[in-house]
Amino acid sequence: YHMKVEEDIVQEILNCKDEHNIKDFNKFEFSPRCVPYKHMPCYTIKMFNDLGLIKHWKLKLSTLTRFILYVKKGYRDALYHNWIHAFSVTHFGYLLIQNLNLINENYMTHMEALVFLVSCLCHDIDHRGTNNSFQTKSSTVLASLYSSEGSVMERHHFAQTMCILNKEGCNIFENFNSEEYGQALDLLKDNILATDLACHFRMMKKQEEMIRGKFDNTDSEHKRLFIHILMTCCDLSDQTKQWKVSKKTAEEIYDEFFSQGDLEKSMGSSPIEMMDRERASIPDLQVQFITDIVLPLFINLSTLFPMVQSLVDVLKENRALWEVSKSIFQKYVEAGMKGIAILL
Numbered sequence: 001y002h003m004k005v006e007e008d009i010v011q012e013i014l015n016c017k018d019e020h021n022i023k024d025f026n027k028f029e030f031s032p033r034c035v036p037y038k039h040m041p042c043y044t045i046k047m048f049n050d051l052g053l054i055k056h057w058k059l060k061l062s063t064l065t066r067f068i069l070y071v072k073k074g075y076r077d078a079l080y081h082n083w084i085h086a087f088s089v090t091h092f093g094y095l096l097i098q099n100l101n102l103i104n105e106n107y108m109t110h111m112e113a114l115v116f117l118v119s120c121l122c123h124d125i126d127h128r129g130t131n132n133s134f135q136t137k138s139s140t141v142l143a144s145l146y147s148s149e150g151s152v153m154e155r156h157h158f159a160q161t162m163c164i165l166n167k168e169g170c171n172i173f174e175n176f177n178s179e180e181y182g183q184a185l186d187l188l189k190d191n192i193l194a195t196d197l198a199c200h201f202r203m204m205k206k207q208e209e210m211i212r213g214k215f216d217n218t219d220s221e222h223k224r225l226f227i228h229i230l231m232t233c234c235d236l237s238d239q240t241k242q243w244k245v246s247k248k249t250a251e252e253i254y255d256e257f258f259s260q261g262d263l264e265k266s267m268g269s270s271p272i273e274m275m276d277r278e279r280a281s282i283p284d285l286q287v288q289f290i291t292d293i294v295l296p297l298f299i300n301l302s303t304l305f306p307m308v309q310s311l312v313d314v315l316k317e318n319r320a321l322w323e324v325s326k327s328i329f330q331k332y333v334e335a336g337m338k339g340i341a342i343l344l
C-alpha cells in the first residue's frame with residue numbers, strides 16, 4: 001500500500017503542469033501567488049523534482065511530502081507571513097537555481113541547493129505577524145528565549161524547522177552520512193538567520209566588495225555571502241513581479257505592520273511611523289524600501305548574472321509607479337481630503 005501512495009503522488013506531480021495548464025511556472029515573470037492554494041504542496045514537490053534533488057539525494061517521496069505538509073501546517077494565518085509567502089519565496093529560490101543554472105555552474109553544490117530550498121520553505125515558520133523589536137519590547141516568550149543573541153524570530157523559525165525534521169517519517173536528510181547531516185543543519189541555520197533584515201544590513205558592505213571583486217566559489221566566506229544575498233532576494237522577490245502583484249503584496253505587508261501598530265497602541269506604547277496607520281504613507285515607504293534595500297540587492301546580483309537585469313528594470317518600473325501614487329496621494333492631502341486619500 002505504501003508504494004501505491006508514492007505512485008499516486010508521483011503521478012500528480014508529473015501531470016501537475018498539464019492538469020492546471022500552469023505554463024511558464026519556471027519563468028521569472030510567473031507569480032507563484034497565482035497557483036491554487038490547495039496545489040501549493042504538490043508544486044513544492046515539483047520544484048524539488050525539477051531541480052533533480054529527489055533523484056540526487058534519493059529522497060523518499062513520502063518523507064518529503066510529509067515534511068512539506070508539516071511545514072505548511074507550521075505557518076500561522078498571519079496577514080503576510082503565512083504559507084503563501086513561504087511558497088512564493090521557495091518558488092523564487094527554484095527560479096534562481098534553474099534560470100541562473102547555479103548547480104551546473106558550481107555556484108552551489110547539490111547539498112547547498114537542497115538546504116537552500118528547504119531554508120526558503122521554512123524561513124518564517126510559526127511567524128506571528130509581529131517583528132523582532134515587538135518581541136523584545138513586549139517581552140514575549142520568544143524574546144526570553146532568544147533576545148540575548150538577537151534575530152529572535154529567525155532563531156524560532158530555525159528551532160521549529162528542527163522540530164519538524166525530528167518528527168517520525170519527516171527527516172528528509174535521513175540518507176545523509178553524519179558529516180553531511182551536520183553540514184546540512186549548519187547551513188540551514190545560517191540561511192534562516194540570514195533572512196533577518198538587520199543581518200542583511202551588516203552584510204551589505206561585504207556583499208558589495210565580494211561581488212565587485214571576483215566571486216571565488218572555493219572561498220567559503222564568498223559562498224556564505226552569496227547564499228545570503230539569494231535568501232534575501234527570495235524574501236523580497238514579490239517586488240520583482242508585475243505591478244499589481246507587488247502592490248498587493250506590499251498592501252498585505254502594511255496590513256500586518258498596521259495591526260502590529262494597533263496592538264502596540266492598545267498596549268500603551270506608540271508604534272514607529274511605518275507601523276502607524278495614522279502616520280504612514282505607503283508610497284513614500286515603498287519608494288524608500290525599494291531604493292535603499294531591494295534595488296541595491298538585485299543590482300548586486302545582476303553584476304554576477306546579466307539575466308537579472310530584467311528584474312532590476314521591473315523594480316525600477318514598480319518604484320516609478322509608487323512615485324506616481326505618491327503624487328496622487330499628495331494632491332488629496334493638499335486638498336485637505338486626507339481621510340479620503342487614506343481610503344484610496
Ligand SMILES: COc1ccc(Cl)c(-c2nnc3c(C)nc4ccc(C(=O)NCC(C)C)cc4n23)c1
Binds near residue numbers: 232235236239
Ligand atoms: C527580509 O526580511 C524581511 C522581513 C520582514 C519584511 Cl515585511 C520584509 C519585506 N518584504 N517585502 C517588504 C516590502 C515590500 N516592504 C518592506 C518595508 C519595510 C520593511 C521593514 O522591515 N523595515 C524595517 C527595517 C528596514 C529596519 C520590510 C519590507 N518588506 C522582509
Ligand SMILES: [Mg+2]
Binds near residue numbers: 123124153195196
Ligand atoms: Mg522572516
Ligand SMILES: [Zn+2]
Binds near residue numbers: 089123124
Ligand atoms: Zn519572509
